[in-house]
Amino acid sequence: MKEVSIFFFKTYLFIVPISLLALAGIWALIWWTYYNFKSVIQIIYNVIIPKIIRKLDKSLPEKYGRWAVITGSTDGIGKQYAFELAKRGMNIVLISRTESKLIEVAQKIESTYSVKTKYIAADFGSGKEIYEEIKQKLQMLDIGILVNNVGRMYDFPDDLDNVPEDLLWQIININVGAVTMMSRMVIPQMKVNRRGIIVNISSGSECQPTPLMTVYAASKTYLRxxxxxxxxxxxxxxxxxxxxxxxxxxxxxxxxxSSVMEGGLLIPDVETYTSAAVFTLGKSSETTGYWCHGLQNGVMKLLPVHLRTICAFRMNKKFRDSYHEQFTV
Structure with a gap:
């Protein structure tokens, strides 16, 4: 009887640690999967749940305020954010560098949707001097949404010592300075109103060190x-x-x-991407904005950071070679 008791005691001592390790492993796997694929999980969740639980959502103006401010709003994702938010009833403040483009976009929005627009011509690459004027022009508006979209990238991937010094200062002033100072500008009013949302547009280059786009990628890590x-x-x-x-x-x-600009399943056009990204507004604090990008992001994170860095380096080398072949006579 004594030998049986000892056997069961030893078995217990063996099984309990193994069971705890198994539970710890399951717990780690669940959170690892969620962390790597949370963007696509959240997108699926936000599509399915409203079909199961019917509720009347507030409109964006009711939830956040009447005005949305978008920086870098005359091209690309910023321009499409302006149209998508106008479609949802938001009045729009466009901020970008070129006044003629601002006027064109403002007129197009007002002719398409029953909203008001304002525009501010400002070059975020200029640094500190532009912000006081922007602040004065925004101070009487009920700002509910700020989309920090303005950004500056390398003209093409290249070694740091080959990138013009002026361009590097532009990247720092625009990618780091603008998101910081524009957010600081609208926060006091949002705090008083106890509502509002700031949307910061980053880049997949934030996910690892990205050689040949060193400063741009580092600025996006700051933004994250x-x-x-x-x-x-x-x-x-x-x-x-x-x-x-x-x-x-x-x-x-x-x-x-040219290969990126050809697009495809993994590279959506700007209208498709932005429509999906605006859908996530107020539904998640961190997202890739698009289901396919969520999958890409998750698969990419299966690799250790040093391997992702090597992959980014090789990809950018190919982009640089292709650029020189395409644009160098």
Whole structure:
């Protein structure tokens, strides 16, 4: 009898640690899967749940406020955000560098939708001096949404010491300075109103060090950490901050690559992408904005960071070679 008791005691000592390890492994696998694929999981969730649980959602103006401010709003994703938000009843403030383009986009929005528009011509690459004028022009408006979309990329992938110094300062002033100062500008009013959302458009290059786009990718890593920290910081004020991380989209920012601009299943056109991204507004604090980009992001994260860095380096080498072949006579 004593030997049987000892046997069962030893078996218990063996099984319990194994069971705990198995539970820990299952728990780690669940969270690992969610972390890597949470963007696509959230998109699916937000499509399915409204079909199961019927509820009357507030319109964007009711939920956040009457006006949406979009930086970098005369081309690409920023321009499409302006149209998508106008379609949902938001009045639009367009901020970009070229006044003629601003007027054209503003007129198109007002002729298409029953909303008001304003525009501010500002070059975010100029640095600190532009923000006081922007602040004065925005101070009387009920700003509910800020889309920090303006960004500057390399003209094509290249070594840091080959990139013009002026371009590097533009990238820093635009990609880091604009998102910081524009967010700081609208937060006080949003805190008082206890509503509002700041949408920061990042890039898939934030996910790992990206050689040959070193400064651009580093600026997007700043944007990621800035956004997620600010979201937590403003949580008690009922103000949301959303990180949107697109992969490749057919925009002029990617003109250096003819293969990217051809598009495809993995590379949507800007209208398709932005429509999907705006759908996630207020539904998730962190998203790729598009189901296919969510899958790409998740699969990419299956690789260790150093392998992703190597892959990014090789891809950008090919982009650089292709650019030189295409544009160098």
């Amino acid at each position: 950490n800035f956004t997620l920290a600010l979201n937590k910081e403003l949580e008690e004020s009922n103000v949301e901050v959303q990180l949107v991380t697109p992969m490749f989209v057919q925009t002029k920012m990617n003109n250096f690559s």
